[in-house]
Amino acid sequence: MLSPIGGRKGQGCENMDDVLKYLDADRDQCQRDLCELLAIPSVAADSKYHPDVRRAASWVAGQFQSLGLKTEQIETIGQPLIYAESPAVAGAPTVLVYGHYDVQPADPLNEWISPPFEPTIRAGNIYARGATDDKGQMLTHVLSARGWLKSRGELPLQIKFLIEGEEEVGSKGLYDFLKQPGASEKLKADIVVISDTSQFGPGQPAITYGLRGIAYFEIRLSGPKQDLHSGTFGGAVTNPLNALNSLLHSLRDADGRVQVPGFYDDVLPLTTREREQFAALPFSDAAFQEQLGVEGLFGETDFTTLERRWARPTYDVHGLWGGYQGEGGKTVLPAKSGAKFSFRLVPNQDPQKIAASLEKFLKERLPPGITMELIYMSGAPGCVVPLDSPYVAAAEKAIEGGFGRRPVFIREGGSIPIVTNFKQQLGIDTLLLGWGLDDDNTHSPNEKFCLADFHRGIRASARLWQELASIKK
Amino acid sequence: MLSPIGGRKGQGCENMDDVLKYLDADRDQCQRDLCELLAIPSVAADSKYHPDVRRAASWVAGQFQSLGLKTEQIETIGQPLIYAESPAVAGAPTVLVYGHYDVQPADPLNEWISPPFEPTIRAGNIYARGATDDKGQMLTHVLSARGWLKSRGELPLQIKFLIEGEEEVGSKGLYDFLKQPGASEKLKADIVVISDTSQFGPGQPAITYGLRGIAYFEIRLSGPKQDLHSGTFGGAVTNPLNALNSLLHSLRDADGRVQVPGFYDDVLPLTTREREQFAALPFSDAAFQEQLGVEGLFGETDFTTLERRWARPTYDVHGLWGGYQGEGGKTVLPAKSGAKFSFRLVPNQDPQKIAASLEKFLKERLPPGITMELIYMSGAPGCVVPLDSPYVAAAEKAIEGGFGRRPVFIREGGSIPIVTNFKQQLGIDTLLLGWGLDDDNTHSPNEKFCLADFHRGIRASARLWQELASIKK
Numbered sequence: 001m002l003s004p005i006g007g008r009k010g011q012g013c014e015n016m017d018d019v020l021k022y023l024d025a026d027r028d029q030c031q032r033d034l035c036e037l038l039a040i041p042s043v044a045a046d047s048k049y050h051p052d053v054r055r056a057a058s059w060v061a062g063q064f065q066s067l068g069l070k071t072e073q074i075e076t077i078g079q080p081l082i083y084a085e086s087p088a089v090a091g092a093p094t095v096l097v098y099g100h101y102d103v104q105p106a107d108p109l110n111e112w113i114s115p116p117f118e119p120t121i122r123a124g125n126i127y128a129r130g131a132t133d134d135k136g137q138m139l140t141h142v143l144s145a146r147g148w149l150k151s152r153g154e155l156p157l158q159i160k161f162l163i164e165g166e167e168e169v170g171s172k173g174l175y176d177f178l179k180q181p182g183a184s185e186k187l188k189a190d191i192v193v194i195s196d197t198s199q200f201g202p203g204q205p206a207i208t209y210g211l212r213g214i215a216y217f218e219i220r221l222s223g224p225k226q227d228l229h230s231g232t233f234g235g236a237v238t239n240p241l242n243a244l245n246s247l248l249h250s251l252r253d254a255d256g257r258v259q260v261p262g263f264y265d266d267v268l269p270l271t272t273r274e275r276e277q278f279a280a281l282p283f284s285d286a287a288f289q290e291q292l293g294v295e296g297l298f299g300e301t302d303f304t305t306l307e308r309r310w311a312r313p314t315y316d317v318h319g320l321w322g323g324y325q326g327e328g329g330k331t332v333l334p335a336k337s338g339a340k341f342s343f344r345l346v347p348n349q350d351p352q353k354i355a356a357s358l359e360k361f362l363k364e365r366l367p368p369g370i371t372m373e374l375i376y377m378s379g380a381p382g383c384v385v386p387l388d389s390p391y392v393a394a395a396e397k398a399i400e401g402g403f404g405r406r407p408v409f410i411r412e413g414g415s416i417p418i419v420t421n422f423k424q425q426l427g428i429d430t431l432l433l434g435w436g437l438d439d440d441n442t443h444s445p446n447e448k449f450c451l452a453d454f455h456r457g458i459r460a461s462a463r464l465w466q467e468l469a470s471i472k473k
Numbered sequence: 474m475l476s477p478i479g480g481r482k483g484q485g486c487e488n489m490d491d492v493l494k495y496l497d498a499d500r501d502q503c504q505r506d507l508c509e510l511l512a513i514p515s516v517a518a519d520s521k522y523h524p525d526v527r528r529a530a531s532w533v534a535g536q537f538q539s540l541g542l543k544t545e546q547i548e549t550i551g552q553p554l555i556y557a558e559s560p561a562v563a564g565a566p567t568v569l570v571y572g573h574y575d576v577q578p579a580d581p582l583n584e585w586i587s588p589p590f591e592p593t594i595r596a597g598n599i600y601a602r603g604a605t606d607d608k609g610q611m612l613t614h615v616l617s618a619r620g621w622l623k624s625r626g627e628l629p630l631q632i633k634f635l636i637e638g639e640e641e642v643g644s645k646g647l648y649d650f651l652k653q654p655g656a657s658e659k660l661k662a663d664i665v666v667i668s669d670t671s672q673f674g675p676g677q678p679a680i681t682y683g684l685r686g687i688a689y690f691e692i693r694l695s696g697p698k699q700d701l702h703s704g705t706f707g708g709a710v711t712n713p714l715n716a717l718n719s720l721l722h723s724l725r726d727a728d729g730r731v732q733v734p735g736f737y738d739d740v741l742p743l744t745t746r747e748r749e750q751f752a753a754l755p756f757s758d759a760a761f762q763e764q765l766g767v768e769g770l771f772g773e774t775d776f777t778t779l780e781r782r783w784a785r786p787t788y789d790v791h792g793l794w795g796g797y798q799g800e801g802g803k804t805v806l807p808a809k810s811g812a813k814f815s816f817r818l819v820p821n822q823d824p825q826k827i828a829a830s831l832e833k834f835l836k837e838r839l840p841p842g843i844t845m846e847l848i849y850m851s852g853a854p855g856c857v858v859p860l861d862s863p864y865v866a867a868a869e870k871a872i873e874g875g876f877g878r879r880p881v882f883i884r885e886g887g888s889i890p891i892v893t894n895f896k897q898q899l900g901i902d903t904l905l906l907g908w909g910l911d912d913d914n915t916h917s918p919n920e921k922f923c924l925a926d927f928h929r930g931i932r933a934s935a936r937l938w939q940e941l942a943s944i945k946k
Contacts (some may be wrong), residue, residue, distance in 0.1 A: 225766030233885025293698030296841025368769025414704025
């Protein structure tokens, strides 16, 4: 597994047995608190639950207040942000902890074994909507701070908590707040900590040090001014559906390489060391194929499946339309066609630059009689956290302490826009410390969180404050 | 323009002023009848309209019954056939009139200026789905027969009407009926007459002597067993939408040549004479582009636009689906995708042979992790009618009488599979006498039929019975 290069050198940690002992004694209360929060149906997507979303916000604010932290409920254009901070500690870094108290809708309800907002323990897991995403994971950091404050009376470094209520619906309120004057100053910190991802596998904790970005487009083609009969007109004019197939096909070659000029120019290549470390992870193509129900995998040649998922850019079509989709046959040569597609980007690729090159590439290939509208719907660059930072080394040590096993260093193929946003707006890197598991059913019925991991997460978090505090500024 | 070789020599026609006078007086009633039939949404492709399809069948049967013709509603494996016949006339030929009472789907509804099933007259045209294809054109023969029967009490020759309700969905019921014992005897005739094509241009009637065939397919692709997140899984597996684009693109090269092996092997080439005659027709690429609202035409190199439309095979996609088509973006890697497409065929190409070659071609190109279902939905070979027959000469004279101008001899890019079938199953050639216009928007929103041509068609049809009757058997 990956080991950070350089980093903090053998600086002994202060003894923190008192904190850990408190956390041992606090286990039942921690679970009761978790159950209380999970019982609030704070579904941000559905306005009928908005009073519950506010109730969850108040519950979180109440926790911080009871710890004596300076706490604010920040109203936004959407749901409120809960902000709390402990006092600055001279010579120690400041950490910004981000999380969210809103949850995904619980549908389809009939597939839940126990009701989504009645937390239920079965076989060592707690089942409820939001158990892992993100109430349970987020709470580990609140409860570890409680451990410190109740046992020591103080934290070893300044923690700023920023807990939002719209992560599952696009974080509009938070993004708007980040643009307000004073936001950067308020949130100023040396490192961000987020627990909203997964371990590599059961018993194998992980630090996610890279995310892919995205550039998302919609293409609309127009041909003849109206639908035509393909018998009378077929062979005379370009069919917008045929044109769509050809244009979308032209974006990639048979080996899965994107053909947009300059697409790979800025790609930050995987280091030999990263490739070796990925290869050492316990991952089987055969098991993965079976999980997906496919008889073969596909992607850029010369890269392994994990490399392609985590650290190589891709091109995927997300939706196609045009012509007749109903029952039976219709011999139409349609006037219009369209598609949605995106490129997943890797660190250092610039979505704007790719959008411009893409538009030129497609325009040059437009067949006769076809006009195109290309809409750049959204974009975010990928990011990697430098592995040779003392923060990464601190997190590695804290997790080893909390979970009894050294974490592996992995990447994630999706995008977490807030991570990019913290980097761009505040200039701060993020530690993604995931306590969840891939089979936790986030966004699905029967979401769960392993209670042992909940408590290990709290202990890792408590150690993290200690480890980070020992990084001298 | 092409002139038929040989044919009937200057045999004077009996005076038929009484019939034509009756038709003059019957004009308004003819239009009311047309509106009644057009108001029935007899969309065979959509099962929710099937009660209306039956209603249209009954309406047609009612017309024949009111004329005192021996009328039958023949139940089939699909929609009913309406059959009616007048008594045999000794020494005169028998003509089989074929038409269809079903129509194409009306989608997209929002592009219709007046509702598709509320016939509306604007600027001398009647607008409704089926106005020209084929309710309006088919009715001209029913109404011309009414003219003869109401004014004379009899027809000058035996007419057998066969009006079906599944032309737009492949005529399965009719084809099955044609294979039944007794069908050939019942439909025995010397010539078939069909009006389901177009004039060459406004005021320039035409006899269509060649049709393209068709081979129509639906392709369904399956990839992962469920929709996946394109961030977590993109780059690892084949996306069924990407696969669809590539497969559909692979069917044609950049010059518009179909790539299915053997596709062009059996193509009956145009004669030098045909190419010269097509070139002599008043047709302008620039005007055609303007008519369609496109800035350029496209098709196989080395062929003129008319040649490509009438006598060259093509490949067109008719509908695409898969993934997310709603507002905004969704980063889905969908489990399935699909499309409908067809090849237009020219005389001598065999759709079955092409279907087999296509399936092999696509199977060889299936990317890893994708399974395919290829459905051969319908097919018919193209055909050409001999120009040197007395029936063609009779039609030429009748049209000149009805429209005031000699028809030109053209081909049509669409398919009328039944024409091939009548030739193959019954051994009878077909006269394709089109009263429509190229801009009638068949299969598109705002389908129309010029009312003057509707009445000219009725008169040409009335004359046709007289002209054909004078061909001594």
